[in-house]
Amino acid sequence: xxxxxDELDALMVKRALEGLDGDETQALETLLxxxxxxxxxxxxxLVGELDAASVSVEAQGLSTSLREAVLxxxxxxxxxxxxxxxxxxxxxxxxxxxxxxxxxxHAALTSTKTRRRRAWGGWAAAAAVAALWLGxxxxxxxxxxxxxxxxxxxxxxxxxxxxxPDPTGAEVRGxxxxxxxxxxxxxxxxxxxxxxxxxxxxxxxxFDRDRDERYPVDGGVFDMPPGGEAAEVPIQAxxxxxxxxxxxxxxxxxxxxxxxxxxxxxxVAEVTD
Amino acid sequence: MADDDxxxxxxxxxxxxxxxxxxxxxxxxxxxxxxxxRLARGEPGAAEACLDAYGPLVQGLARRLMPSGAxxxxxxxxxxxxxWRTADRFDPARASDRGYVAMLTRRRIIDRxxxxxxxxELVSFxxxxxERGDDEHRRTQGRLEAAPAVEALETxxxxxRSWILMAVVEGFxxxxxxEKTGSPLGTVKSGIRRxxxxxxxxxxxxxVREVGP
Numbered sequence: 001x002x003x004x005x006d007e008l009d010a011l012m013v014k015r016a017l018e019g020l021d022g023d024e025t026q027a028l029e030t031l032l033x034x035x036x037x038x039x040x041x042x043x044x045x046l047v048g049e050l051d052a053a054s055v056s057v058e059a060q061g062l063s064t065s066l067r068e069a070v071l072x073x074x075x076x077x078x079x080x081x082x083x084x085x086x087x088x089x090x091x092x093x094x095x096x097x098x099x100x101x102x103x104x105x106h107a108a109l110t111s112t113k114t115r116r117r118r119a120w121g122g123w124a125a126a127a128a129v130a131a132l133w134l135g136x137x138x139x140x141x142x143x144x145x146x147x148x149x150x151x152x153x154x155x156x157x158x159x160x161x162x163x164x165p166d167p168t169g170a171e172v173r174g175x176x177x178x179x180x181x182x183x184x185x186x187x188x189x190x191x192x193x194x195x196x197x198x199x200x201x202x203x204x205x206x207f208d209r210d211r212d213e214r215y216p217v218d219g220g221v222f223d224m225p226p227g228g229e230a231a232e233v234p235i236q237a238x239x240x241x242x243x244x245x246x247x248x249x250x251x252x253x254x255x256x257x258x259x260x261x262x263x264x265x266x267x268v269a270e271v272t273d
Numbered sequence: 274m275a276d277d278d279x280x281x282x283x284x285x286x287x288x289x290x291x292x293x294x295x296x297x298x299x300x301x302x303x304x305x306x307x308x309x310x311r312l313a314r315g316e317p318g319a320a321e322a323c324l325d326a327y328g329p330l331v332q333g334l335a336r337r338l339m340p341s342g343a344x345x346x347x348x349x350x351x352x353x354x355x356x357w358r359t360a361d362r363f364d365p366a367r368a369s370d371r372g373y374v375a376m377l378t379r380r381r382i383i384d385r386x387x388x389x390x391x392x393x394e395l396v397s398f399x400x401x402x403x404e405r406g407d408d409e410h411r412r413t414q415g416r417l418e419a420a421p422a423v424e425a426l427e428t429x430x431x432x433x434r435s436w437i438l439m440a441v442v443e444g445f446x447x448x449x450x451x452e453k454t455g456s457p458l459g460t461v462k463s464g465i466r467r468x469x470x471x472x473x474x475x476x477x478x479x480x481v482r483e484v485g486p
Binding site: 006014015016017018019021042043044046049052053054055061062063067070071073074211239240 | 306318320321322323324325328329330332333334337346349350353354357367368369371372373374375376377378379380383384386387419420421422423426437440441442446447462463465466469470472473476
């Protein structure tokens with residue numbers, strides 16, 4: 001026997017799964033009035049939970065244009081350096097010709113159909129190629145307190161910087177240390193070209209195994225100050241990083257960017273298992 | 274089941290390692306970090322965090338529920354803008370953040386479908402598209418992540434469970450499910466309703482069990 005309460009639930013189920021016509025909507029309203037203590041959204045929420053569980057977290061990310069369009073409508077969303085940026089690094093088909101000298105890095109910066117794989121593979125390959133340039137140079141292991149403090153974390157990982165295609169990083173060496181448990185890290189950089197902050201700044205991107213490879217986490221904007229060969233730069237990850245696979249420093253406009261063109265990759269540090 | 278070919282339950286990875294969370298969705302150890310709550314608090318950059326956290330969900334759901342693929346980007350934009358507007362209505366005690374966003378997405382898509390159905394000149398076109406979108410297309414994401422709602426689903430008898438999967442995940446209408454399974458339409462409707470009701474009760478009891486006396 002079907003009760004009014006069953007009818008109410010049936011209408012809520014139909015609304016959540018298929019939608020209601022005008023008469024059904026009216027009937028639902030009437031029944032909701034009759035059963036005033038019934039949660040009118042319980043079916044919607046339950047179906048929503050199943051929907052959320054059924055869409056893979058590895059689903060393809062949004063296009064750059066769509067991200068920008070949505071963000072433009074967001075309250076308080078901005079591209080200012082102080083805001084939270086999420087490091088979208090879209091493929092740019094207008095990559096400067098100068099990048100072509102490094103064919104592996106160039107492959108990382110141009111793509112069509114397989115851009116996700118290339119995006120990752122390219123950055124990793126750039127790191128590998130750059131590592132060959134670097135040879136065995138590891139630099140001084142003198143540890144400043146901040147670096148050492150993170151390095152003592154049980155889960156700390158250390159990756160070695162290698163030059164990227166951009167000349168600003170041609171002489172770079174050093175390490176980056178990161179603790180996922182502590183969500184803290186420090187870059188130790190030597191040889192990265194001193195920058196004029198009003199002309200350009202460096203920006204760190206962190207690739208996380210648990211995130212879409214095309215959207216690395218913004219690790220913060222920083223400068224290489226004059227008068228010193230080495231610098232220790234605390235990482236300011238704007239989102240949680242669970243399992244970093246690659247750190248990359250790009251040259252960006254003052255204040256950094258929301259969407260990097262990836263035209264200028266100064267240095268990369270690949271985490272090896 | 275009347276037709277094993279309709280729903281291949283073996284394709285569904287049911288959750289074993291179910292994490293905690295309100296009624297489903299991902300576990301959230303620190304609710305202060307939930308992007309939706311950060312957005313509601315007006316924290317700088319929260320919109321970008323929401324975009325990263327929920328954009329792929331909305332897009333994936335739109336692609337699944339709109340087999341033609343048309344207007345997916347429009348739906349994504351509309352839903353996320355709605356998220357911006359309604360973040361303060363999200364109650365973490367009643368839903369997971371991903372579940373809430375998924376709910377908004379489904380509503381938006383159903384609204385669009387309904388509007389399209391009211392335009393006679395588009396009905397035939399939509400039906401043609403629907404026919405072209407074969408069943409396999411709708412099953413492209415046959416996988417369920419760990420969530421309490423999935424755990425609740427597992428407690429149902431196979432028939433109800435498969436009907437709910439067909440209705441929610443694969444997007445079949447009640448009539449289509451009845452046709453494909455050879456079951457009476459009324460039985461399908463009541464089975465889905467009762468199955469969802471059972472799931473709700475199971476989740477409520479689960480919450481009581483976790484809170485304890």
